[in-house]
Amino acid sequence: MTMKSDFIWMDGELVPYDQATVHVLTPTLHYGLGIFEGIRAYATPKGTAVFRLKEHLERFLNSAHIFGIRDFPYSVEDLRQAVHETIRRNKFQACYIRPLMYMEGSLGLNLDASRPRVSIATWEWGAYLGEEALEKGVHMTVSSFTRQHINVSMTKAKLAGNYVNSVLAKTLAVRSGYDEAIMLDPEGYVAECTGENLFFVRDDVIYTPHRATILEGITRDAVITLARDLGYRVVEEPISRDQLYIADEVFVCGTAAEITPVSMIDHRQIGAGKRGPVAEILQKTFFQTVKGDGKRSSEWLDYV
Ligand code: PPE
Numbered sequence: 099m100t101m102k103s104d105f106i107w108m109d110g111e112l113v114p115y116d117q118a119t120v121h122v123l124t125p126t127l128h129y130g131l132g133i134f135e136g137i138r139a140y141a142t143p144k145g146t147a148v149f150r151l152k153e154h155l156e157r158f159l160n161s162a163h164i165f166g167i168r169d170f171p172y173s174v175e176d177l178r179q180a181v182h183e184t185i186r187r188n189k190f191q192a193c194y195i196r197p198l199m200y201m202e203g204s205l206g207l208n209l210d211a212s213r214p215r216v217s218i219a220t221w222e223w224g225a226y227l228g229e230e231a232l233e234k235g236v237h238m239t240v241s242s243f244t245r246q247h248i249n250v251s252m253t254k255a256k257l258a259g260n261y262v263n264s265v266l267a268k269t270l271a272v273r274s275g276y277d278e279a280i281m282l283d284p285e286g287y288v289a290e291c292t293g294e295n296l297f298f299v300r301d302d303v304i305y306t307p308h309r310a311t312i313l314e315g316i317t318r319d320a321v322i323t324l325a326r327d328l329g330y331r332v333v334e335e336p337i338s339r340d341q342l343y344i345a346d347e348v349f350v351c352g353t354a355a356e357i358t359p360v361s362m363i364d365h366r367q368i369g370a371g372k373r374g375p376v377a378e379i380l381q382k383t384f385f386q387t388v389k390g391d392g393k394r395s396s397e398w399l400d401y402v
Contacts, residue, residue, distance in 0.1 A: 099223060103188040107180050107218040109171075112187050118217065125212045126200035130259025133161040136353040137195040139185055139220075139402065142390030146191050147399035149353075149388050151178055153316050158197055161255035167199070167214050177216070182402050184218050194223035194354065198258075226293070226354035227277055232381065233373055235349075235361030236277035238291070240339050241267040245281040245289040245311060253311055264292035278350070280342070280363065283311040288337040290315075294352035297321065298337070298345035299376045305341070308334040317351040317384075320398070324383045327393065330376070339363075347374030357381045 106118035126132045135158045139148045155174040162170045172180075181195055196219045203212030227236050243266050246253060251260050263281075271279035271292075280296060283289040289311045290296055295318035297306045304325050306318065322332050342348050346369045348360040357380055359373040373381075386392040390399060 099221075101219070101221040103190070103193075103220050105184065105187050106220075107184045109215055109217070110180075112184065118219070120200065120202070123205060124200060124202060125205050126258065128205060129207065130257070130262065131165075131201045131209070131212070132258030133158065133165060133167075133199040134256055134258060135195070135197045137181070137197070138223075138353050138356075138388070139190065139193050139195060140388045140390075140399075141191040142388075142395075142399065142401075144390055144401060146185060146402040147388075147390060148181060148185070148195070148402065149400075150316050150320070150398050151181060151400040153319075154353075155181075155197075157256065157314070157316065158199070161257065162199060162214065164252050164255040165257060166209055168210075170199075170214060172216060177218075178400070180218055184220050185402050188220050190220055190222065192222070193220045195220050200258075223354065225356070225358075226352070227358050231277065231358050232356070233359075235359035235368075235371075235373055237275075237362040237365075238278045238280050238348075238360050239271050239274065239276040239364050241271065241279035241281050241292075243267040243270070243279075243281065245283050247284045248311055253313055256313060268292040280339070282339065283307075285336075286338070287311075288339060288342065291350050291352075294350035294355045294358070296342075296348065296350050298342055298349075299347040299374065300341075300345050302330070302376075304330050304332045304376065305337060306332065306334055307337050315352055317353055317356070320384065320387070320394075321351050321357065321380060323394065324380060324387065324392075325376075328379060328383065342368070345369065347376050349374075349377040349380070357384050 105112040201212035267279040295315040
């Protein structure tokens with residue numbers, strides 16, 4: 099993956115890619131004091147459209163609020179215009195969008211010692227777990243690392259520092275030969291993956307962990323909505339790892355991962371060991387929607 103683009107938006111200005119730098123003493127580099135978003139824009143017959151841009155930017159501001167940032171300098175509408183401008187100037191038809199809030203000022207563990215700055219980068223990003231994975235599915239393992247306790251960090255905020263936990267789990271999983279890690283919450287229930295939310299299907303009912311310990315994924319919300327539109331019953335409740343082992347299907351979703359089936363968990367085949375019919379219809383409906391040809395497209399697409 100190359101993350102190259104012509105320009106990166108930095109506090110109101112489009113800066114050439116090579117000049118979009120920060121100082122080594124930026125507090126964010128030392129303490130992980132950052133907030134980010136991951137958003138995708140898709141090519142549609144009516145031009146480039148950003149998927150659920152408003153919801154992503156609202157979550158960005160909510161993350162700052164949870165973290166305790168006072169006087170955040172931009173509104174959702176300011177950032178929406180900035181995202182549009184960044185995509186237009188980079189001439190992307192489809193891209194990934196990465197807004198980042200980082201702190202500038204003195205080093206110090208008091209958040210009030212520094213002030214928030216915002217950048218928005220865009221790049222072309224293909225299938226997160228590989229193109230083949232969308233059809234064949236991936237092999238996951240249940241991580242020995244526990245997802246953060248809700249009073250250790252705060253999972254509703256997309257805090258940069260929270261991702262150390264994800265990096266530990268993902269790196270160990272990949273070095274051990276798996277594609278991705280499933281993380282359990284401190285009580286031992288299934289929470290989410292390192293960068294995706296998780297679903298399973300049993301007897302045509304779709305299950306997903308309730309919101310308490312997870313990032314409230316916007317793709318997760320889209321999958322629940324599309325599944326209900328298709329007539330499926332979707333249940334949000336505590337889930338144990340062995341429920342996954344005996345599921346008919348397991349799949350994960352996220353902005354980067356879109357909808358990716360899981361074929362094996364901890365060397366146990368899941369269902370038929372490939373993409374199942376529920377994941378397939380949801381993938382089809384999801385891709386139709388983001389490309390402008392779904393019942394929910396007008397509600398969820400923001401044309402650039
Ligand atoms: N859980 C986690 C921990 C997570 O990071 C993501 C997104 C999700 C769930 C799904 O949320 P949503 O994108 O709103 O559906 N992960 C982002 C970062 C991935 C990365 O490797 O960086 C993403 O998909 O953009």
